[in-house]
Amino acid sequence: MLTNAPRGTKDILPEEVTAWNFVEEKIRSVCKRYGFQEIRTPHFEHTELFHRGIGEGTDVVDKEMYTFEDRGHRSITLRPENTASVVRAYLQNKLYGTGSATKLFYIGEMFRYDRPQAGRMREFHQFGVESIGQESPMADAEVILLAVDFLESLGLKDLQLSLNSVGCPKCRPMYRKALQDFFRDKLGELCEDCNSRFERSPMRILDCKVDADKPFMKDAPKITDCLCEECQEHFHAVQKYLTEADISFTLDPRLVRGLDYYTRTAFEIKYAPLGAQSAVAGGGRYDGLIEEMGGAPTPAVGFATGLERVLLALTKQGLLPEANAELDAFIIAQDEAASAMAFSLLARLRRAGITASMDFAGRSMKAQFKQANKLNARFALILGEEECKESAVTCKDMQTGDQRKISLEEIVTTICSEVKH
RNA sequence: GCGGCUUUGGUGAAGCGGUUAACACACUGGAUUGUGGCUCCAGCAUGCGUGGGUUCGAUCCCCACAAGUCGCCCCA
Numbered sequence: 001m002l003t004n005a006p007r008g009t010k011d012i013l014p015e016e017v018t019a020w021n022f023v024e025e026k027i028r029s030v031c032k033r034y035g036f037q038e039i040r041t042p043h044f045e046h047t048e049l050f051h052r053g054i055g056e057g058t059d060v061v062d063k064e065m066y067t068f069e070d071r072g073h074r075s076i077t078l079r080p081e082n083t084a085s086v087v088r089a090y091l092q093n094k095l096y097g098t099g100s101a102t103k104l105f106y107i108g109e110m111f112r113y114d115r116p117q118a119g120r121m122r123e124f125h126q127f128g129v130e131s132i133g134q135e136s137p138m139a140d141a142e143v144i145l146l147a148v149d150f151l152e153s154l155g156l157k158d159l160q161l162s163l164n165s166v167g168c169p170k171c172r173p174m175y176r177k178a179l180q181d182f183f184r185d186k187l188g189e190l191c192e193d194c195n196s197r198f199e200r201s202p203m204r205i206l207d208c209k210v211d212a213d214k215p216f217m218k219d220a221p222k223i224t225d226c227l228c229e230e231c232q233e234h235f236h237a238v239q240k241y242l243t244e245a246d247i248s249f250t251l252d253p254r255l256v257r258g259l260d261y262y263t264r265t266a267f268e269i270k271y272a273p274l275g276a277q278s279a280v281a282g283g284g285r286y287d288g289l290i291e292e293m294g295g296a297p298t299p300a301v302g303f304a305t306g307l308e309r310v311l312l313a314l315t316k317q318g319l320l321p322e323a324n325a326e327l328d329a330f331i332i333a334q335d336e337a338a339s340a341m342a343f344s345l346l347a348r349l350r351r352a353g354i355t356a357s358m359d360f361a362g363r364s365m366k367a368q369f370k371q372a373n374k375l376n377a378r379f380a381l382i383l384g385e386e387e388c389k390e391s392a393v394t395c396k397d398m399q400t401g402d403q404r405k406i407s408l409e410e411i412v413t414t415i416c417s418e419v420k421h
Numbered sequence: 422g423c424g425g426c427u428u429u430g431g432u433g434a435a436g437c438g439g440u441u442a443a444c445a446c447a448c449u450g451g452a453u454u455g456u457g458g459c460u461c462c463a464g465c466a467u468g469c470g471u472g473g474g475u476u477c478g479a480u481c482c483c484c485a486c487a488a489g490u491c492g493c494c495c496c497a
Contacts, residue, residue, distance in 0.1 A: 007488070059495050063422075081497085110497080115422075118490070119497085126497060259496090268497095279497060306497030334455060367450085369457040377457095384455050398457075 008122025018323035019311060023154065027107060027127050030150045034142065036105040036129055041085040043109060047075040052293060053084030055260025064112040078111035083302055086130045091295045101133040119277030119309045128304035135299040137234050140265045140285060141241035143301045147269060147281050148247055155319040160270045161247065164255035165235040168263045169288065171228040176202055178221040186216060206254040222253040231264055238265055261286040265301065271313045280313060281305035328419045330372035331358035332365055334384040342383050345393065352412050354419060372398060379415065
């Protein structure tokens, strides 16, 4: 118990940190190119924020939140996603005052109480983007482009982009009703799950694994046929811009997003080999959220990607960068007296910008050489009895095996000039 | 929250109801007492996820729990 991290959490060990840094660097560079600025919001918020922002009745809010009362009797929730927080920060700090659109990105931990699986942790990491204040379909396309660009810049292949429009508060109720009218007399033929979906989210019946292949499914009304004129136009424009930017996508009229705030554009990027957790990125437009949270009516688009899933995909495709630790010099000391001198040499080398190391355990010289070899040291600096007497150090090139004696005074500058080009 | 599968040392793993739990890698030490990468030798789980139970006896049988994993749900 004591030596086990809580279920659904995971240590990111030194060997993995290289990969995480690699991904985070890509995020920062792609966001910079697209003009998105980083924002960091608190890891917990007032519970009410998520109730309002994400919506009561969603799975995330109803059964996946880490909610607790703090010592001041406030109801606090560990953020299960970051859009609500970013919008809150946008309103609180009046970021709309800047005049132009506000384009933000974040990287950070999110928390959801769910049954863990590979690619689904209780504490997990998301990179996401929010473009606030632009109604243009170009903003939708820009955000999608950024997501694709990011994933492709990592080297990922075989990703599938699905696109849909979920309409707006004007046309979506009409679609819901159309669906319910269509399914009402077929409830007997639908599975148990679908029967329970009928009232709550009839759109989900469309992508039911059990019923999806039933012959009548293909006759079900499509949302894209029920969109109002404005939504229709917007959706076509998004497709046009994507096509012109040479992004391939498939229209998926059954793609619905689970959070209440989505309007119009919805998209998802999948990497199929990840199985049940194949959704690597997902997002869309949420024109109603900012007003819902007390701001002026403001359109917005965004997406989030699950970094654990991105890392899994990278691992599957063998794209992880190797962590090759480089060591310029390893100091080898023969005895205790030499060891003391070695330590001060170590300090001088490091202060001069050299990557250096030595053994503190008083092991045999042979063992120290083995260690130098294992650490891939460029030079072994040997301090034996003889060298101590002469105030010198034997410098051995671990590749060639060549070695020569150099005075203690000159050794640091010698190594510096050898190591730096 | 539901169902299936899995759980042996640092790692990959073999194993059987009954005396020393294979093997490999890694690690540590050694092969004429100042020199590595090859080779050779030696050491390295009183322990087989945790807790119960069955049995004369269980790592191997049963139950519970935990963790992991696959699928469902949901989502990133």
